[in-house]
Every structure is written in C-alpha cells, then in structure tokens.
Amino acid sequence: MKLYTCKIAPNAKKVRLYLKEKGITPNLEIIEVDLFSGEQNSPEFRAINPLGKVPVLQFDDGSVIKESLSIIDYFEEIYPKPSLTGDSPEERAKIKAIERFIDLEIMGMMGVMAHHMMPLFSSRFTQSSDVIKYGRARQAEALDYLDHYIADRSFVYGDRVSIADITLYVTFEKAHIVKAELDPKYKNILRCYVNFSQRIRALSS
Numbered sequence: 590m591k592l593y594t595c596k597i598a599p600n601a602k603k604v605r606l607y608l609k610e611k612g613i614t615p616n617l618e619i620i621e622v623d624l625f626s627g628e629q630n631s632p633e634f635r636a637i638n639p640l641g642k643v644p645v646l647q648f649d650d651g652s653v654i655k656e657s658l659s660i661i662d663y664f665e666e667i668y669p670k671p672s673l674t675g676d677s678p679e680e681r682a683k684i685k686a687i688e689r690f691i692d693l694e695i696m697g698m699m700g701v702m703a704h705h706m707m708p709l710f711s712s713r714f715t716q717s718s719d720v721i722k723y724g725r726a727r728q729a730e731a732l733d734y735l736d737h738y739i740a741d742r743s744f745v746y747g748d749r750v751s752i753a754d755i756t757l758y759v760t761f762e763k764a765h766i767v768k769a770e771l772d773p774k775y776k777n778i779l780r781c782y783v784n785f786s787q788r789i790r791a792l793s794s
C-alpha cells in the first residue's frame with residue numbers, strides 16, 4: 590500500500606498522527622506530495638486522485654481511498670485496539686459527531702480563510718476580505734460551542750484520546766498562517782490541545 594501525504598497539510602497529518610498515536614506500522618510506502626510546488630496538479634498525481642488532494646491511500650490493485658477519516662476507519666477495522674474511534678456503537682457515533690463538528694466547522698473555516706488569504710490560492714479563487722470575516726465569525730461560533738462542550742475534560746471526548754483530539758490538533762498546529770491562533774479565552778479547548786501535543790511530543794522522542 591502507498592500513502593500519499595504532505596507534511597504541512599492538516600488532513601494528511603491527521604492520518605500520520607493517527608498511525609503514531611495508535612502505535613501501528615502497517616506496511617506502507619510513504620510518498621510526500623509537494624503541495625506548495627503544485628505537485629498535486631501533475632497528471633501523474635491527478636491519475637491517482639482527480640481531486641488533487643492528500644491524503645490518499647492506494648492499495649496494491651491501484652484502487653484508492655481519498656478521504657482522511659475513511660482511511661482512519663479502514664485502519665481501525667484492521668487494528669481495532671486500542672480504539673481511537675470508540676469502543677461501542679454509541680461511543681463511536683458520539684466521537685464521530687464531535688470530530689465531524691471540529692473538522693467541518695473549525696478546520697473547514699481555516700480552509701476558507703486560507704483560500705482567501707494566501708497568495709498560493711490567489712490564481713485559483715477570487716479572494717475576498719468579506720469571506721475571511723465570514724470564516725472567522727463562523728469559526729468563533731463553533732469555538733464558543735466547543736469550549737462549552739469540552740468543559741473540564743482532559744481530552745475532547747473525556748479522559749480518553751480519540752480521533753477528535755487529532756483533528757483538533759492539526760486544526761490549530763498551523764493556525765498562525767491564517768492568523769487564527771487559538772484565543773486563550775478558550776481555556777478548555779487549549780487544555781485539550783496542550784494535553785494532546787504533549788502526548789505527540791512524547792511519542793516522537
């Protein structure tokens with residue numbers, strides 16, 4: 590199997606961090622795609638993923654999964670323990686619900702801001718400061734809710750690490766690029782973010 594990835598891309602990093610936190614080393618050839626130089630638009634890569642995005646998991650027969658959470662679900666089926674997606678149908682549904690919320694409402698708005706701020710995207714999209722404001726406002730609403738939801742937890746889903754922590758971490762790791770660093774007033778989110786970063790640092794050393 591091959592994993593097409595990119596060190597600076599949050600959705601690709603999500604899969605890499607998942608494998609690290611999970612402690613599994615499937616037989617994968619890791620292929621770095623240089624998004625900054627536009628390698629995702631090369632005919633060779635478009636033949637693998639016509640959407641021009643990473644991550645992509647490619648099986649030996651050439652077929653692909655081109656969605657980070659689906660790649661993770663695939664590995665969870667093969668390596669169920671320790672589970673990062675939940676231990677029961679109810680827990681899996683609840684963890685997925687909050688992970689989807691973080692991905693769509695918080696990381697998704699980072700994407701909106703990036704597309705409208707970064708020179709890298711200026712030839713692709715008509716950039717608009719109003720859309721940046723929209724992204725920030727919608728993200729702020731989602732952060733208000735998440736901070737309340739997390740309350741006094743150590744991790745997003747209580748005391749256990751889950752895929753929701755990974756998505757939260759990759760969302761804010763590079764937030765300075767769009768001037769959307771986590772405001773310290775979100776003290777519950779910050780605590781979960783710091784707790785997970787410390788784990789990842791410990792696993793790396």
Ligand SMILES: N[C@@H](CCC(=O)N[C@@H](CS)C(=O)NCC(=O)O)C(=O)O
Pocket residue numbers: 598599600601624629641642643644655656657658
């Ligand atoms: N929903 C997809 C999103 C994938 C995605 O947007 N990948 C970004 C990097 S984080 C990408 O490859 N962008 C390249 C481009 O748009 O040119 C997933 O979670 O895998």
